[in-house]
Amino acid sequence: MSLLSQIKSPSDLKTLSNEQMIELASEIRTYLVETITSTGGHLGPNLGVVELTLAIHRVFDSPKDSIVFDTGHQSYVHKLVTGRNDLSSIRTKGGIAGYPQRSESEHDVVESSHASSSLSWADGIAKAYKLTGQTDRAVVAVIGDGALTGGMAWEALNNITDDNDRNLVIVVNDNGRSYAPTIGGLARHLNDVRTDKVYKRAYRFSRKFFSAFGPVGRLAYSTLRGAGKGLLGSFTPKGMFPNLDLKYIGPIDGHDQEAMEQALTQAKSYGAPVIVHAITQKGRGFQLAEDNSDDQFHAVGQIDPKTGISLEANSGQSWTSVFAEEIVTLADKDEKIVGLTAAMLIPVGLHKLGKKYPSRVFDVGIAEQHAVASSAGLAFGGLHPVVAVYATFMNRAFDQVLMDVALHNAGVTFVLDRAGVTGPDGASHHGMWDLALLQIVPGIEIAAPRDAIRLREELAEAVKIQDRPTVLRFPKGTAPQDIPAVKRFADGVEVLREAAAKDVLLVAVGAMAPVAIKVAELLAAHGIGATVIDPRWVVPVRQSVIDLARDHRIVITLEDGVRVGGIGTRIRQDLRAHQIDTPLNELGLPDEFLEHASRGEILDRIGLSAQSITQEIVAQVLGAKIPVARPLDSEPKKSDSPR
DSSP, X not given: OOXXXXXXXXXXXXXXXXXXXXXXXXXXXXXXXXXXXXHOBOOXXXXXXXXXXXXXXXXXXXXXXXXXXXXXXXXXXXXXXTTOOOXXXXXXXXXXXXXXXXXXXXXOOOOOOOTTOHXXXXXXXHHHHHHTTOXXXXXXXXXETTGGGSHHHHHHHXXXXXXXXXXXXXXXXXXXXXXXXXXXXXXXXXXXXXXXXXXXXXXXXXXXXXXXXXXXXXHHHHHHHHHTOHHHHTTOXXXXXXXXXXXXXXXXXXXXXXHHHHHHHHHHHHOSOEEEEEEOOTTTTOHHHHHOSSOTTSSBOSBOTTTOOBOSOOOSOBXXXXXXXXXXXXXXXXXXXXXXXXXOTTTXXXXXXXXXXXXXXXXXXXXXXHHHHHHHHHHHTTOEEEEEEXXXXXXXXXXXXXXXXXXXXXXXXXXXXXXXXOOTTOTTTOBOSHHHHHTTSTTOEEEOOSSHHXXXXXXXXXXXXXXXXXXXXXXXXXXXXXXXXXXXXXXXXEEEEOOSSOOEEEEEXXXXXXXXXXXXXXXXXXXXXXXXXXXXXXXXXOHXXXXXXXXXXXXXXEEEEESTTSHXXXXXXXXXXXXXXXXXXXXXXXXXXXXXXXXXXXXXXXXXXXXXXXXXXXXXXXXXXXXXXXXXXXXXXXXXXXX
């Protein structure tokens, strides 16, 4: 019987010997490689935090002590030792979540997978424990060096050091990477600490001391180092943030179980905010990941664990790879085009541009707000910045889009990858709010390509606009090569399918085009004529959309963004402004946090499959006895309007 199978709660770890802990760590790594290469998920980050996580649970008492994981993609080991030791269903519908989730366990505290927020959470929790007299409870925040590049982390550190009477331990998981190598002055500083010869001598000495004197040696070492005196104290580095007056322990070998437990025990005894600096290796114990320099194994799909080759069917180019090629093509022709991203050079497809034109690509770390405000400055200086981020992370920089870019009429293009329903990563990663948020920005223009050809075409159009922000959004996965149009109007709106009878106008936003075409085919079988259009540029609403709406009995808008305040709402308002009373039903994502499941499973569940949409339309047009969740004729007629 394996040790891992016997761990039902963190308390079980405390009965194991040091030798058993080493064996357990090995079992966990083997299990993660075998399981995650089969299911897909965040492999590299979790392999790097095995001993670190085990040490936290051995020293602290979760859930009495709160453990907060920044980003949360490195929480698989935490799940394994808190009663969830079967990860075979991870990231699937109804299965274990890929991030901490309160509904799964009382040991999970923060569900959001957006980086750099853990220290603010920890600050708040520790303050609450202090004010409510819960002084026997500690808070542990686990944050990577990559997440420390985010502005929120620095804001939190500034406040944490303002109150030293709290049990707050910050564990810095320093592997020199986020999605890719950590950049900037912080990265250089941490590298200096990591490679400091004084630290190396101290570490070698301390390990010999431990071996020679056992528990007594560890106690003596802790006392000397804590006091900052004597021989060992002279070896102690100045700290990670010497100007913040924040106690510091480290650097510690994050894969040395005993050393990690010793450091955390010392930190726990301080009774004040303290940093434990752990040096770890991303992908530890999986040779393919250790040897890989471009973080290919940060997150994986189903792969062969021996070769790393994907086992998933790949029928074409991804949306990201199409963008990666096209931005280079455009940059070849226009030297003013520059790229910016927030620690995601490869995931968003700017790596090819960076390789060809390294001086024209800026990776700012996990700092979306800075990226956007900086892009306004780049535009002022005569360049055309292309800011590429995941759609979900665009939420973080809304103020900068509004006040720094749009207010100053800056020609900046935002490329939003993973827009809409993304699937297995869950609520924090669905890119479902961008359309509702960004369309309220004055002057902004938003494009949603339906296929690879339109992505290339609309990106070229976007970078030519120099006096206002433009947005290009596309989903995760494979891009259809070509969904042809039968007609194109002068304002760019394209007709994808038309019928003699003008019963229904289906307005398809980007990736919803194939669904709209399928709906039109199903409606035809019921004798209902449907026109399918792709606005291409969904904001502002083009005149052709207004004219076509006037000529049809009902309008249905289909979008994979939130229905509240979405593109359908925008079209509805424009129809009112033109005194057009054609009923309109906006179909989109509900205003709720969506679960983790495949994109198809989620769309089916919320009624955005072709079959569900067709049933609603048939129920309205033909009066069939089929339940209608959202009445199609709810739009007020012109005579009812206060106008």
